[in-house]
Structures are given as structure tokens and as C-alpha cells.
Amino acid sequence: MNKTSFLRFVLYTGIYFLPFKTIQCQVCTGSLGDLAVNITFGNGAGSASSYVPASGYTYISSDCPDDGFYTITNSTSSCFGNTWHTVAKDHTGNGNFMLVNASIEPGDFFLTNVTNLCPNTTYEFSAWICNVMMPENSIMPDVVFTIEQPDGTILGSYDSGPIPVTHSPEWVKYGLLFTTPADNATIVLRMRNNSPGGYGNDLALDDIGFRPCGPQVSAFIRDNADTVNLCEGDTVPTYYFSGNASSAYQNPFYQWQTSINEGESWQDIAGATGTTYASTPPSAVGKYWYRLTVTDEAFAGTTSCRIASNLLKITIHPKPWADAGADRIYIKDFPVTLNGTATGEDVSFMWKPPLYIDDAASLNPIVTPPADMIYTLAVQSAYNCKSSDDVQVKVADAIFVPNAFTPNNDGLNDYWKIPYLDIGLAADVKVFNRWGKMVYHVAAAPVSWNGKVNGIDQPSGTYIYMITFKDNKLPQLKGTFTLIR
Structure with a gap:
């Protein structure tokens, strides 16, 4: 590594040995890019791996390989008298992992060439390992990770030290930082188990990755930090994105990107190749993610060379739903219960005006207005998105039952209706002809x-009606009316 590369390596990487159980590696202290290489061992039925040295371990389809053997699997259980953990899933929970039972003699168990890297670029290498042994007196794996040039020149190395036994399966991240040569980006990844085989020294390996590491890249939405929340139907203004990176790049190339799937994939924004970018986000409900990527001008077209800023998010939140319910009739001395509905993202609600109502903060308040009144159910989400709906409460002294109607299709009085029969009274209405046969029946409905x-x-003739009320809220009503044709 030349002096310039070494200074840049120290400037924006640093070397940290973290004491946490889940991370034991050299860590990039600047900004990382996306995975340039990602070895996951696939999913489905396993098979012999090209990553194992030909003179090293032997593939076997068993989920409990013996000393000197390995397998590719998505789980292992009940091995060797239950001295191994039951590992029910891989590191991410959706694929396979490599399961290695160490040879008696220490040696390499993983070896591969990596070609999809950029020259003169610092990368963070990482891999996840689980000690599958349970007894505390067993031999502990001790893995040395080495990054080499094809001629054997070592670019970086990290020794895991003894990987301890745990009470339950625990995936631990290990790794190191290295810089590719200026004249060749091809490297060799080697993993060697320094411990002997025998009683223990058995491990699972998964999710081997290489990510470019560079100086800290920061991005923000002007006057809004890194997050903006808007509401459906709002006028979406133009937002100004800004970013910056340290001077480690002599000829930096900037590219703003956007994502609509929470960063699972990114698309370059055409023409957005400066440290600032102005945009009017879409108005449709959804989450819109943005970030700034940086690399040297020489690698502008190679995404595996780029590092990325913190994520910026603009969210268009849906309006909450407000339904004040059907219009109601208040028969004096028989209070009406409103039936409101409010849904949305962490909503609050209130009835307005808060008059003649027992609880304005309830969706089902009891109202007793002295005269006709309109109540508004106002709903607001945690993101200040608002919606409302009205219900009219009409006031009547008593239930009025019409004594005649003329169903002749002239548009006037064609239906026999009871206008002040509120649905909250749950009335059961029956109509009989002169011979006592029921000709009409409706319950708890208009x-x-x-x-x-x-x-x-x-x-034509006289018909008899009978109206009863649920729970005897009102006395039964009986009477007659005339059908006129």
C-alpha cells in the first residue's frame, strides 16, 4: 500500500475492535456503499461448494458432517449426541449456510477469488459465524480471515481469536478493512481454522460480503433534516437536497438516487450529479427514499465503487377516515347515541361543537340537543393529516306516523314513511291488511x-300498523293509515 492510499485508509476507516457479541471486526467509520459481493450459499437443496479448497474438506449431504467434512444446509439438529446446537435457520432466516466440522489438522476451509471490486478502493469485508458446539469444554474455532493479491501479497488479515461457546446459537459478525491495489482489483479471500479438530471446533458460516468504505458522506433536506412528513392531498412543494463529503476524493463524482422500496433497490436520478438537488416528490401516498452516492470520477459508471450517504425520507401519509354515521332523530327524553368511525395512522378525534354531548372525545357519545344540530367528527393523525364528517341530529317532540299515502308513481307521497323513527330506537314495524295478513315488515331500518x-x-283501503321498540324504550304504537290509489 503506497503512502497516499495508507493515509486515505486511516482517514476514513479507522480500526475498531468492538466488544459486542454480535460484531467482532474492523469497522468502517466513514460511509459504506452497497454490497459489491454477497455470498449467501443460496437456498433449497445444497450441493458441493466451489469455495472450498480442493485439497481441504469433503462435501457430504448430511446435516451432521464428520471431521473434515462440510455441507450446505438451512438447518442442523440432533447431531453427535446433541452436543451441537439446533441451528434452525441461517443468519438472515431465509436461506442456506455452510456447516463445517473441522479437520484434525488446522487448515484452510474457504478459498475464493473475488473479481467484482474496484481498484485503489477501500472495502469492508464481513462474514457471519456461529460456533455450533454446546459443551463449554469443547475446542473453540479460531478463524483467520486473509485478503491477498493473486501473487500472495497480503492486503489485510484478521484473527477472530477463540470463538466462545454460547447457550443458544448466536451468529457473530467478523471482518476487516483492506484497500485494493491501484493496478488490480482481483483479490483472494482465504479463511483458515487455526484450531485442531476433534471434540469441537465446528462452525457455521454465512453471508460473506464486501462493501466499499469511504469518507463520511452526509445528506439532508434543507430546513428539514432527514425526514419530511406530508399528507395526502397536500400541495407538495419543491424540496432542496444537499450533501457533502470530505476532500478525500480529488475528483469526486456525485449521484443522487431514489428508492420506493425502503432501500432494497436504488435508481440513479438522471442529471442529479451535484452536491445539491431540487425535486418535487410524487403526490401519491407512499414512502420515497433518497441518498447521495460518491466515488472517484474514474469509476463513475461502476456502482460497486460508490459509497452512500445517510438515507433521506419523504412520506406522503394517507388521510385518516372519518365517518360520523347516519343522520339521527332525537325524540325528546330519549337520548341519541352517535356512531362515529375514525381510522388511520395513530388517530385522535373530537366531536364539534362540544355542546349537549356527554363525551366529545368518544366515538359513541350521547347527544341531547334542544334543537336541530349538526355535529362534526374531526379526525387527525399523528402526522397532522386531517379529515372530518358531519351528522345531522333532528329534534322531534314525538314520532309522527302518516295516516295516508298514494303509491301512484306521480312522485308525490308514493311511499309510506315514518320520518322521525330513529334507527337507534331499533323499532320493529309491521303492517297488516284488513284480513290480518302481514304485508310489510322492517326491523331497525328506515x-x-x-x-x-x-x-x-x-x-286501496285501511291498513293497520304496529310498532314496538327494543328494550321498550318507547311504548308500543298502534294505529291505521289509508292506501289511496
Whole structure:
């Protein structure tokens, strides 16, 4: 490594040995890019791996390989008298891992060439390992990770030290930092188990990755830090994105990117190749992610060379839903309960005006207005998105039952209706003809009879009605009315 590369390596990487159980590696202290290389061992049925030295370990399809053997699997259990952990899934929970039972003699168990890297670029290498042994007196794996040039020149090395036994399966991240040569980006990744085989020294390996590491890249939305929350239907303004990186790049190339799937994939924004970018986000409900990537001008077209800033997010939140319910009739001395509905993202609600109402903060308050009144159910989400709906409460002294109607299709008085029969009274309404046959029946619903039975006009004459109320809220009503044709 030349002096310039070494200074840049120290400037924006640093070397940290973290004491946490889940991370034991050299860590990039600047900004990382996306995975340039990602070895996951696939999913489905396993097979012999090209990553194992030909003179080293032997593949076997068993989930409990013996000393000197390995397998590719998505789980292992009940091995060697239950001295191994039951490892029910790989590191990410959705694929395979490599399971290695160490040879008696220490040696390499993983070896591969890596070609999809950029020259003169610092990378963070990482791999996840799980000690599958359970007894505390067993031999502990001790893995040395080495990054080499094809001629054997070592670019970086890291020794895991003894990987301890745990009470349950625990995936631990190991890794190191290195810089590719200026004249060749091809490297060799070697993993060697320094401990002897025998009683222990058995491990699972998964998710081997290489990510470019560079100076700290920061991005923000002007006057809004890194997050903006808007509401559906709002006028979406133009936002100004800004970013910066240290002077480690002599000829930096900037590229703004956007994502609509929370960063699973990114698309370059055409023409957005400066440290600032102005944009009017889409108005549709959704989450829109942005970031600034940086690399040397010489590698502008190679995404595996780029490092990326912190993520910026603009969220268009849906409006909450407000439903004040059907219009109601308040028969004096018989209070009405409103039936409001409010849904959305962490909503709050309130009835307005807060008059003649027992609890304005309830979706089902009891109201007793002295005169006709309109109540508004106002709903607001945690992101200040608002919606409202009205319900009219009409006031009547008593239930009025019409004494006649004329179903002749002239548009006037064609239906026998009871206008002040509120649905909250749960009235059961029955109509009988002169011979006592029921010709109309409705329960807890608006009354509207067109003078027909099964589509057949009923004759003119006197009909009898009977109205009863749930829980005897009101006394039973009986009477007659006339059908006139």
C-alpha cells in the first residue's frame, strides 16, 4: 500500500475492535456503499461448494458432517449426541449456510477469488459465524480471515481469536478493512481454522460480503433534516437536497438516487450529479427514499465503487377516515347515541361543537340537543393529516306516523314513511291488511313501503300498523293509515 492510499485508509476507516457479541471486526467509520459481493450459499437443496479448497474438506449431504467434512444446509439438529446446537435457520432466516466440522489438522476451509471490486478502493469485508458446539469444554474455532493479491501479497488479515461457546446459537459478525491495489482489483479471500479438530471446533458460516468504505458522506433536506412528513392531498412543494463529503476524493463524482422500496433497490436520478438537488416528490401516498452516492470520477459508471450517504425520507401519509354515521332523530327524553368511525395512522378525534354531548372525545357519545344540530367528527393523525364528517341530529317532540299515502308513481307521497323513527330506537314495524295478513315488515331500518307485496300492488283501503321498540324504550304504537290509489 503506497503512502497516499495508507493515509486515505486511516482517514476514513479507522480500526475498531468492538466488544459486542454480535460484531467482532474492523469497522468502517466513514460511509459504506452497497454490497459489491454477497455470498449467501443460496437456498433449497445444497450441493458441493466451489469455495472450498480442493485439497481441504469433503462435501457430504448430511446435516451432521464428520471431521473434515462440510455441507450446505438451512438447518442442523440432533447431531453427535446433541452436543451441537439446533441451528434452525441461517443468519438472515431465509436461506442456506455452510456447516463445517473441522479437520484434525488446522487448515484452510474457504478459498475464493473475488473479481467484482474496484481498484485503489477501500472495502469492508464481513462474514457471519456461529460456533455450533454446546459443551463449554469443547475446542473453540479460531478463524483467520486473509485478503491477498493473486501473487500472495497480503492486503489485510484478521484473527477472530477463540470463538466462545454460547447457550443458544448466536451468529457473530467478523471482518476487516483492506484497500485494493491501484493496478488490480482481483483479490483472494482465504479463511483458515487455526484450531485442531476433534471434540469441537465446528462452525457455521454465512453471508460473506464486501462493501466499499469511504469518507463520511452526509445528506439532508434543507430546513428539514432527514425526514419530511406530508399528507395526502397536500400541495407538495419543491424540496432542496444537499450533501457533502470530505476532500478525500480529488475528483469526486456525485449521484443522487431514489428508492420506493425502503432501500432494497436504488435508481440513479438522471442529471442529479451535484452536491445539491431540487425535486418535487410524487403526490401519491407512499414512502420515497433518497441518498447521495460518491466515488472517484474514474469509476463513475461502476456502482460497486460508490459509497452512500445517510438515507433521506419523504412520506406522503394517507388521510385518516372519518365517518360520523347516519343522520339521527332525537325524540325528546330519549337520548341519541352517535356512531362515529375514525381510522388511520395513530388517530385522535373530537366531536364539534362540544355542546349537549356527554363525551366529545368518544366515538359513541350521547347527544341531547334542544334543537336541530349538526355535529362534526374531526379526525387527525399523528402526522397532522386531517379529515372530518358531519351528522345531522333532528329534534322531534314525538314520532309522527302518516295516516295516508298514494303509491301512484306521480312522485308525490308514493311511499309510506315514518320520518322521525330513529334507527337507534331499533323499532320493529309491521303492517297488516284488513284480513290480518302481514304485508310489510322492517326491523331497525328506515320505513319505506311502496304499497306492494312481492311486486303486486295492494288494494286501496285501511291498513293497520304496529310498532314496538327494543328494550321498550318507547311504548308500543298502534294505529291505521289509508292506501289511496
